[in-house]
Amino acid sequence: MNYSERVKAELKDRYTDQPEFVQAAGEVLDAIQPALDAHPEFEKAALLERLVEPERIVMFRVPWVDDSGKVQVNRGYRIEFNSAIGPYKGGLRLHPSVNLSILKFLGFEQIFKNSLTGLPIGGGKGGSDFDPKGKSDREVMAFCQSFMTELCRHIGADTDVPAGDIGTGAREIGFLFGQYKRIRNEYTGVLTGKGLTWGGSLARTEATGYGLVYFVQNLLESKGDTLSGKRVCISGAGNVAIYAAQKATELGATVLTMSDSTGWVMDPDGIDVDVVKDIKEVRRARISEYVKARPNATYTDGRGVWGVKCDIALPCATQNELDLDDAKALVANGTKVVAEGANMPTTRPATDFLLEQGISFCPGKASNAGGVAVSALEMSQNSERLSWTFDEVDGKLKQIMADIFKNASDAAEKCGKPGNLVVGANVAGFLKVADAMMAQGIV
Ligand code: NDP
Ligand code: 2IT
Numbered sequence: 001m002n003y004s005e006r007v008k009a010e011l012k013d014r015y016t017d018q019p020e021f022v023q024a025a026g027e028v029l030d031a032i033q034p035a036l037d038a039h040p041e042f043e044k045a046a047l048l049e050r051l052v053e054p055e056r057i058v059m060f061r062v063p064w065v066d067d068s069g070k071v072q073v074n075r076g077y078r079i080e081f082n083s084a085i086g087p088y089k090g091g092l093r094l095h096p097s098v099n100l101s102i103l104k105f106l107g108f109e110q111i112f113k114n115s116l117t118g119l120p121i122g123g124g125k126g127g128s129d130f131d132p133k134g135k136s137d138r139e140v141m142a143f144c145q146s147f148m149t150e151l152c153r154h155i156g157a158d159t160d161v162p163a164g165d166i167g168t169g170a171r172e173i174g175f176l177f178g179q180y181k182r183i184r185n186e187y188t189g190v191l192t193g194k195g196l197t198w199g200g201s202l203a204r205t206e207a208t209g210y211g212l213v214y215f216v217q218n219l220l221e222s223k224g225d226t227l228s229g230k231r232v233c234i235s236g237a238g239n240v241a242i243y244a245a246q247k248a249t250e251l252g253a254t255v256l257t258m259s260d261s262t263g264w265v266m267d268p269d270g271i272d273v274d275v276v277k278d279i280k281e282v283r284r285a286r287i288s289e290y291v292k293a294r295p296n297a298t299y300t301d302g303r304g305v306w307g308v309k310c311d312i313a314l315p316c317a318t319q320n321e322l323d324l325d326d327a328k329a330l331v332a333n334g335t336k337v338v339a340e341g342a343n344m345p346t347t348r349p350a351t352d353f354l355l356e357q358g359i360s361f362c363p364g365k366a367s368n369a370g371g372v373a374v375s376a377l378e379m380s381q382n383s384e385r386l387s388w389t390f391d392e393v394d395g396k397l398k399q400i401m402a403d404i405f406k407n408a409s410d411a412a413e414k415c416g417k418p419g420n421l422v423v424g425a426n427v428a429g430f431l432k433v434a435d436a437m438m439a440q441g442i443v
Contacts, residue, residue, distance in 0.1 A: 209243025211370015
């Protein structure tokens with residue numbers, strides 16, 4: 001058994017109750033063996049054994065009062081996974097499925113993603129099993145204030161900087177920031193994704209979806225191709241999905257599908273992003289409403305997006321939403337590119353199948369890194385107490401995505417796996433963190 005296989009087996013034994021974490025860590029460990037072969041000193045320093053254990057996990061209760069006067073209790077978490085190259089950085093997920101396994105998988109992924117951005121940010125993630133869906137604004141505020149009352153002891157602009165993720169958008173970041181400022185009496189960049197009048201960065205809202213499409217653009221350009229005229233299937237209808245659809249459409253592609261947890265829509269004329277924005281960002285309603293505004297479109301309950309014929313598939317909803325059967329359907333329909341907007345949306349058997357079939361597969365830690373990259377640019381702007389223009393931030397985002405594509409492609413080539421962006425992204429992200437950890441001693 002080589003080094004990565006041994007650490008993977010130990011993790012599998014130790015964390016039998018954390019399948020998503022074991023899956024995410026297993027994928028990284030499998031991919032980085034070429035880098036480990038080149039650096040025998042890593043094993044002597046137990047680098048991987050340290051890398052797979054979070055530096056710190058904070059778990060706490062979150063009591064709040066609902067609109068009927070009943071006391072509710074949720075579980076809150078912050079995983080401070082790795083600070084070798086910068087303060088912990090990563091989103092807060094608010095979804096009933098949240099547990100330690102899911103947040104550890106997300107925190108672990110974040111280490112390598114943040115490293116790939118080239119910016120000085122470590123890896124972290126947090127959240128709660130609170131479900132914002134169907135709650136009043138007052139209930140969401142009560143939850144956020146209670147959550148931040150504990151979280152504020154553990155975070156800070158130079159320590160740990162949370163942001164949005166599933167269920168955490170501009171409204172939630174506002175309530176969280178207000179409570180942090182009230183308790184700590186300091187106005188700092190402790191959260192990113194803030195509103196534009198109170199320290200937010202232009203283009204942060206758009207950054208993950210735009211960055212995903214810029215990444216695909218770089219990939220297509222490397223093959224002498226463009227997005228113009230391409231058919232694109234997108235899953236999800238949240239922050240990442242909406243701005244991926246907007247940018248893909250702007251660059252001449254036709255976006256055929258979007259979805260939420262209840263169903264999916266197919267619009268043969270191309271998704272009208274303004275209609276989706278009104279449903280999701282303004283009315284917080286279901287995607288089924290889409291067909292009322294677009295009579296040529298169809299709505300179907302349940303899953304089904306990956307059965308629609310397309311050139312490019314962009315899974316932008318949640319983990320493990322694209323399985324082996326979906327991957328087979330995509331390949332049978334002639335799909336050439338699968339680029340992850342969500343974190344680990346593709347199951348491991350589906351990923352392996354797509355790579356075997358020669359599909360250009362873009363792992364989320366590379367292709368969805370635009371969001372956290374612009375978060376780091378928000379931190380820079382907060383530190384210098386200045387705001388950059390939209391074009392300045394968007395220009396930097398474009399360059400960062402181009403650099404990530406190039407670094408991942410070059411690393412894949414160096415490992416003897418040209419075109420394999422899973423190997424390339426993991427190796428490139430890992431080596432920078434490993435170098436910093438080696439320099440900083442046994443900590
Ligand atoms: P949002 O909450 O804005 O949107 C999430 C979308 O995915 C919604 O359409 C939601 O449907 C759907 N969804 C969520 N959970 C499930 C589920 N269990 N089953 C089916 N559908 C589901 O989140 P984001 O767009 O911000 O995040 C989407 C993905 O992108 C996540 O994996 C996140 O970690 C990742 N990501 C986000 C970044 C960001 O900057 N926001 C950056 C990088 C990655 P419904 O409303 O019905 O629940
Ligand atoms: O998964 C992610 O990269 C995010 N949810 C964004 C994190 C951030 O700090 O902006």
